[in-house]
Amino acid sequence: MRIFLRLLVEPGLPELDLDQVGWSIFSGRKSLDSTGIIKTADLTNEELLTYRTKAQVIWSDQAGGPSFRKVHDAYRDQFGRVQFSPIATRLAICIVRNPLDIASSLSNHYGLPVQHGVDQLNQTAGGVMIKTPNARSQLPQYYGDWSAHTTSWLDQTDLPVLLIRYEDMKRKPFETFAAVAHRSGIAASSNDILKAIEGSSFQRLKALEEQQGFSEKPPHAQSFFRAGKVGGWRDELNEEQVHSIIRQHHSTMQRLGYLDQTGEPL
Amino acid sequence: MTQPVQPTSTFHGHRSFGLTLNLPLHFPAMTSSQGPFDVEVRYGAVPDTLTEPVYVGPFHQLRPECAIFKLDDRLKFMIERGNLITIDRSGEIDDGSVRLFLTNQAIATLLHQRGQLAFHGAAVHDGQEAIILAGHSGIGKSTFAKNLIKRGWHFWTDEIAAVAQKNGRSVVYRGPAELQLWENTLRHFSLDQAGLETVREGLGKYLVPESIEQDADWLNIRAIVLIDQHNTAQYCSRILGGVEKIARLGLQTYRGEMVGPMGIRNRHLGEVGAVAANVELMEYSFYRGWDHYDQAVDALEKLILPD
Numbered sequence: 001m002r003i004f005l006r007l008l009v010e011p012g013l014p015e016l017d018l019d020q021v022g023w024s025i026f027s028g029r030k031s032l033d034s035t036g037i038i039k040t041a042d043l044t045n046e047e048l049l050t051y052r053t054k055a056q057v058i059w060s061d062q063a064g065g066p067s068f069r070k071v072h073d074a075y076r077d078q079f080g081r082v083q084f085s086p087i088a089t090r091l092a093i094c095i096v097r098n099p100l101d102i103a104s105s106l107s108n109h110y111g112l113p114v115q116h117g118v119d120q121l122n123q124t125a126g127g128v129m130i131k132t133p134n135a136r137s138q139l140p141q142y143y144g145d146w147s148a149h150t151t152s153w154l155d156q157t158d159l160p161v162l163l164i165r166y167e168d169m170k171r172k173p174f175e176t177f178a179a180v181a182h183r184s185g186i187a188a189s190s191n192d193i194l195k196a197i198e199g200s201s202f203q204r205l206k207a208l209e210e211q212q213g214f215s216e217k218p219p220h221a222q223s224f225f226r227a228g229k230v231g232g233w234r235d236e237l238n239e240e241q242v243h244s245i246i247r248q249h250h251s252t253m254q255r256l257g258y259l260d261q262t263g264e265p266l
Numbered sequence: 267m268t269q270p271v272q273p274t275s276t277f278h279g280h281r282s283f284g285l286t287l288n289l290p291l292h293f294p295a296m297t298s299s300q301g302p303f304d305v306e307v308r309y310g311a312v313p314d315t316l317t318e319p320v321y322v323g324p325f326h327q328l329r330p331e332c333a334i335f336k337l338d339d340r341l342k343f344m345i346e347r348g349n350l351i352t353i354d355r356s357g358e359i360d361d362g363s364v365r366l367f368l369t370n371q372a373i374a375t376l377l378h379q380r381g382q383l384a385f386h387g388a389a390v391h392d393g394q395e396a397i398i399l400a401g402h403s404g405i406g407k408s409t410f411a412k413n414l415i416k417r418g419w420h421f422w423t424d425e426i427a428a429v430a431q432k433n434g435r436s437v438v439y440r441g442p443a444e445l446q447l448w449e450n451t452l453r454h455f456s457l458d459q460a461g462l463e464t465v466r467e468g469l470g471k472y473l474v475p476e477s478i479e480q481d482a483d484w485l486n487i488r489a490i491v492l493i494d495q496h497n498t499a500q501y502c503s504r505i506l507g508g509v510e511k512i513a514r515l516g517l518q519t520y521r522g523e524m525v526g527p528m529g530i531r532n533r534h535l536g537e538v539g540a541v542a543a544n545v546e547l548m549e550y551s552f553y554r555g556w557d558h559y560d561q562a563v564d565a566l567e568k569l570i571l572p573d
Contacts, residue, residue: 034523036323037335037371039386041403044468047337054324105572137404137495213498221553 001095001164001180003205005068007196008181008188016199018214026052027139035059040139048139049077053085060088067185075152077142086158089182094153096149097166098258099146099245100233100265111220118241121146122248146245147252165256167230173197202228274367279303283373283428284382284439284484290353291361292380293369295442295475303348305376307368314571321527326371330529333375335367338382343372348380363466369442374426374520379529383537385490386520388445389422389438390414396438396485397570398427400518401493409451409491412474413563416455421445421476422485426520429487429541436541437484445474489546489570501552501565502541512542514549 006021007013024031032040035055043051059067073083075092084092097105099121107117123145143149153161153264162183168176174190177197181188188196198204206225209217217224246253246263253259260266278289287296288303316334317326326335328359335343341363342354355364364528374384388411397419399407408424415421423441430437449470461470463469491532492506492514506514516522516538525534548569552562 029404033403034521037328037333037375037521037524038323038325039370039403039520041471042366042370042466042469044466046468048336052322058322058324070460137402213496215496217497219497219557 001093001169001200002068002070004177004196004200005066005180005184005186008186008192011192011195016208018208018212018216023068023070025138026056027070027073027141029137029139031059032139045140049081049083049219052083052139056088058083060085068184068186072142072143073141074149075156078144082156082158083142084159089159090185092153092159092161093164093180093184094150094161095166095169096150096256098230098233099239099249099253100242100258101166101230102146103228103245104233104236108226108255109218109221109224111218111222114236114241116193118237118244121245130260136190145248148247150252150256163256170202170230172230173219273308278359281483282369282440282442283423283426284411284430285373285377285428289368291364291366291437293442295473297440304352307351307353309353310354312336312352313345314342319527321524323524328524328527330381333379333528335371335375337363337367343367345372345375345379346467348376351376360467362464366466369419370425370520375426375528377426377428378519378525378534381530381533381537383534383541384428384520385427385429385438385518386425387427387490387518388424389427389441390419391422391480391485392419392572393480394485394572395488396422397488398429398438398490399471399493400427400490405493407493408445408447408557409454410563410566412445412447412451412455413559414567415476417563417567420479422478422480424476429537429538430484431537432484434544436487436545438487439442439484440478440480440482443478445476446471447474448472454559482533487541487545490515490518490541490571491566491570492547492549494549494551495554496551497554500558501550501562503551503565503569506547506549511547512538515542515547 002023003021027038032052032055035058040048040051059070075083075084088140103117103121104114106120110116144152155161162180164176164180174193178193179194202225208221209225214224250259258266279299279301280287280289281299282296285304286299286301287305287307288527289307290309310333314336316327316329316332319329321328325337326333333348340356340359344352353364358562362408377384385398385400387398388407389396389398390411399410402409411424422438424445427442428439441549446465448460452472457474459472462474465471465473516535525531550566552558
């Protein structure tokens, strides 16, 4: 999505370099630190919450055009505090994917067995996930389990939200990405949108990663762009793993069209 | 405005970063000094806002020759003309926080006001010359420094490396004799956190006392290493030159991005150019994570040893 948006905003971009796409993660220390003389590593979690909200307003003021940030955090942190500035946010694009497919993708991301991904989605260890306070290049982030994370964005009323299903990005790309462009306030022709979709296709990005490498790939992962397949979970998860995810996320999965009326995966 | 803590009747003379400071609180990691003083640091009232600021950041406001840093209502700093720092603190804030923000943000800003460079980095030396380890926050500068110290190098400074020109060479001044290390780094070095002070309340980062073992106030710089991490190979290095060298060096100061609002862009560029003219700048990337850390330090050490 980030690359699609970059290509849409800068259609003349000559060569795509995955590490130069920009609009880096909201919690990245480097960009937060560069907004001032403070070093975010010296701040407590309480102070960081204030700092990052203020930084967001500064970025917004300086942007001079559409500006996007990747976000892993839930909308509210574990204490219920809003983590984003409504003043500085035009739209939240909430991208969801079938958690059954996320499980193996997430495990690959960390270079760990599939069960690790299942546990992370379910947060069986205690219901929260916070990166360690000194997570090297990023601030601590609160995710919550998959359902809590997803509904924290969908159910908040402070910001307009555009819900995008990963599966729709694959199955009906033009309609899906055109909605993103429109709601983001980017004036783009159908041809511009088609070109940006083609330029950011999974196959192209995977090939680029093989050629250039990609700094966002964790050290233990084989690759950042793995399979991108819809429904791959049927070959990768065992029965118990499937059941445990459905048990925990039944209501949200049904709401997002990943389960039918009887609770069977679609 | 917060009620400032009553100024102490006792002031403490200390020497660090090439400055003799008259401080209202004791700083055990700094060398004692009787003066004369380059910088007066005092407790007093600091306004919430700066008149006619050129830049308003999340926690600070800047204009030429004056900066305000406001953590919250408990702690504010005003840094003026390169020779005066006013600290407005309430009784609720711990001394560690005051020391930390004084030696990082306030001193770095003050050094810039004085026309000196304040690199964000740690430095070690071999008895002759210093190596500055620079890089963005969280990249592992202090951890590399600790690893090199365990291999026989000597500590010189951490967090702020104050750099100036002397006799046609770039030099770096000694800093407070302590490294700031995160809890997991202590574990990596099997250091017991019991007995160590945290850098400030609420932060899992510790002050590790180091011995400077050198009488000099400054050392010539042999090289500046820009540390970075990646995920494709064990490590790689590259010597930088030309415009790229100046541009990359300029972004390593604390904070290179803020020199415009401070009104020192041209002077800063001149200082950076002077360093670029007589110091080798090396980009050094290593494979993320602890698994390859020792090999990464091995390789770096070979690169920074004298010819």
